[in-house]
Amino acid sequence: MAFTHTNARGTLYNLNCKDVTLKSTGRVQRIYYFSKDARDTACDKPDGYNVKENARTGLPFLTKK
Numbered sequence: 001m002a003f004t005h006t007n008a009r010g011t012l013y014n015l016n017c018k019d020v021t022l023k024s025t026g027r028v029q030r031i032y033y034f035s036k037d038a039r040d041t042a043c044d045k046p047d048g049y050n051v052k053e054n055a056r057t058g059l060p061f062l063t064k065k
Contacts, residue, residue: 002042
């Protein structure tokens with residue numbers, strides 16, 4: 001089940017995740033990002049994280065608890 005969030009302006013955002021390889025160390029790290037459209041990379045919200053919104057733009061982002 002993919003996580004969705006509706007911001008204060010009423011726009012629906014979908015949470016996506018992707019594994020990326022860091023150039024400096026070669027370590028694989030998972031990144032999370034929100035998009036307005038549904039994608040194949042949709043995922044659930046990870047445990048220990050909250051969703052907050054940028055006050056100016058309304059874009060949601062994840063923060064640790």
